[in-house]
Amino acid sequence: xxxxxxxxxxxxxEVEYRRQHARSRSQIAYRPVGVDIISSRARRPWNPxxxxxxxxxxxxxxxxxxxxxxxxxGEDAIRLGLLGAEVYGFDISPEAxxxxxxxxxxxxxxxxxxxxxxxxLDYPTGFFDGVVLVDILHHVDIAAAMAEIARVLVPRGxxxxxxxxxxxxxxxxxxxxxxxxxxxxxxxRWIYGLTAPDIxxxxxxxxxxxxxxxxxxxxxxxxxxxxxxxRLYPTRLTWPTRIDKLFMTAASGFAAKxxxxxVFTGGIG
Numbered sequence: 001x002x003x004x005x006x007x008x009x010x011x012x013x014e015v016e017y018r019r020q021h022a023r024s025r026s027q028i029a030y031r032p033v034g035v036d037i038i039s040s041r042a043r044r045p046w047n048p049x050x051x052x053x054x055x056x057x058x059x060x061x062x063x064x065x066x067x068x069x070x071x072x073x074g075e076d077a078i079r080l081g082l083l084g085a086e087v088y089g090f091d092i093s094p095e096a097x098x099x100x101x102x103x104x105x106x107x108x109x110x111x112x113x114x115x116x117x118x119x120x121l122d123y124p125t126g127f128f129d130g131v132v133l134v135d136i137l138h139h140v141d142i143a144a145a146m147a148e149i150a151r152v153l154v155p156r157g158x159x160x161x162x163x164x165x166x167x168x169x170x171x172x173x174x175x176x177x178x179x180x181x182x183x184x185x186x187x188x189r190w191i192y193g194l195t196a197p198d199i200x201x202x203x204x205x206x207x208x209x210x211x212x213x214x215x216x217x218x219x220x221x222x223x224x225x226x227x228x229x230x231r232l233y234p235t236r237l238t239w240p241t242r243i244d245k246l247f248m249t250a251a252s253g254f255a256a257k258x259x260x261x262x263v264f265t266g267g268i269g
Contacts, residue, residue, distance in 0.1 A: 074100030
């Protein structure tokens with residue numbers, strides 16, 4: 001598939017990274033998409049991804065037209081389609097879209113998937129009932145992308161998101177010499193194993209960037225996760241994550257300064 005769009009330097013970096021990632025993960029095209037997160041009665045409210053899907057399930061998206069920006073290999077677009085939504089998705093990587101199309105076909109799920117940049121959407125104004133944002137905002141120009149999302153949604157259209165996040169104060173600690181030179185190299189194998197973390201140089205949004213998102217949302221509901229998860233221990237450990245979430249809930253107003261993930265819902269406009 002051909003990308004017929006003008007790309008910024010950041011977008012070119014993203015396309016190249018996603019192209020290499022898609023080539024190394026091409027076998028994913030033939031792996032079925034897991035559906036436990038939309039079908040299991042046993043929920044995991046301490047997990048931000050499951051928490052986001054709790055909000056999706058509560059919203060009742062069946063029969064509604066839903067947009068999935070930065071759909072990647074199609075997992076979320078397919079799950080939303082299986083929930084009965086009319087799903088549209090896009091990604092800046094043609095290779096990712098090719099894989100997502102194969103997975104959607106194998107799942108017998110009819111989804112409109114296109115190559116597109118979030119800052120210039122090729123959809124009519126007021127076309128969608130809702131949008132689901134999963135780890136996409138830290139890859140885009142947030143102000144421009146949110147303006148486009150607001151344009152293509154109906155008034156008070158639904159927005160549900162799950163985004164990697166760091167407060168600027170916490171990031172300064174993360175970027176300090178003792179952490180980058182000593183602590184992080186020691187913790188990296190424990191947290192990620194032998195596999196390199198799937199991140200780019202443009203990862204994470206901070207509180208100022210998240211404010212750009214909140215400016216477009218009416219009556220936002222925001223929940224923060226992960227003071228220690230993914231920083232001091234791997235996400236695969238369930239009980240520490242439960243304790244972490246209890247601590248984040250108790251932290252209340254301080255949670256935004258401690259979190260590594262944010263889940264949010266609201267209406268656009």
